[in-house]
Amino acid sequence: METHIRDITVEDIRKWLKEVVDPEIPVISIEDLGVLRDIRKEGETFIITITPTYSGCPAMDMITLNIHKKMRECGVPHFKVETQIAPPWTTDWMSEEGKRKLKEFGIAPPMGNRGSEDLINRHPPCPFCNSTNTVLVSAFGSTACKALFKCKDCAEPFDYFKCH
Amino acid sequence: MNESNTIDYLMLLADSSLIMGQRLSEWTGHGPMLEQDIAITNISLDTIGQARYFYQLAAARLNEKSGNADVTEDTLAYLRDAHQYKNLLLVELPNGDWGQTILKIFFYAHRQKLMYEKLSGSADAEIAGIASKALKEVEYHVSWSSDWVKRLGDGTQESHDRMTKALEYLWPYTGEMFVPATYEKNFLENEFSFDVLKQGWLDKVSGILTEATLSLPPADTYMHTGGKTGVHTEYLGYILAEMQFLQRAYPGCEW
16 A cells, blocks of 8 residues: 555654664664654654664764665654764664574573673573583674683684673 | 753764774784784774764764764764864873783773763763663673783783883873863763772782783873863874865765
8 A cells, every 4th residue: 555645644754764783783673772862753854863772882873874865765754863862772672573683693682781791701591502511712793892712612702792 | 950061072972982993994914913902993983883872872962962963973083183182181192002002992992981970970861872782881891901911011022122111101101191181071970970980990900010011100290181172183184184184075975
């Protein structure tokens, strides 16, 4: 069915934005990641508020661009993407669904709540074989939000999404 | 509150973060092992990201004041010369060897952590927002660099000797972090005490250095200052020459 401009609702926008994913972890949507903070309508304009994960995260520009692409694709005539940094993003905002998808993708999801972690004493279950016989290799992995671990049972290295 | 104090203070935060990140980025592809190369590049990325927030905020406030829209984060980073930069001297020093770089991150990150903790409660809500975001990132810099300081100080004879040398070289540049410039003092009046900040930093840093079997230099060591008011070492000019080359040669160039 054709969607008329006047019919577009905040819920439609939310539904369409489910297809906007993190460019570095393409299985997880910006909503699951907790990056999408708010969608509201002001007059005729939809205001989409996002928050960066890490200050220097290069994925943010890409995410903003992808939101623009998606909104145009769906024929949303008036929208604005706003970035908000306070309150700071936390992995507590990541959905359970998001954590499950991360693990399926081969990235160990964050364990527990925000706060700086004692990574050396962390043993996240290996996303490949579930063993907790895992060891920290480096506190910084392929991106700022991840740390590098190794599984001592199946010998696979893997990324762990740090609590933040 | 005098707005020009706030802007000067924002430039101090922005310039220090940017030059720290720019220097660390020189390690990209040269780290002693892949994982640590990635770690230092990530730390660099964090501080450059933090610099961008401070520049963006400074640009917005400058434009608000002038009624124009000609200042951007890019004009602030690329089109100011060394004497206009307000960064700490510590961050513009050459990286030296791995140990010296680690020790620089260690001194700086511990101080940033304490300062961002204070700034998170700033009366200026926008600065408080950036500080509370940066704080979470800096906590990882603190733990990573502290682990390395212990490992290298209490490592082999060679790593211990190199750390001792690095300590002698860098220590005289740490004092500046706790001597406020006039604009800084004016902006921060009633926000926090520099003496308390310095004591907190000394307690943390000296505990870890002791654990690393390194001895703290004498308390009366001469301390260099000047960066906060634009009086820099010769090193800053070279960093800017490299960093700003493209925008100076091809104004407004984008890709």
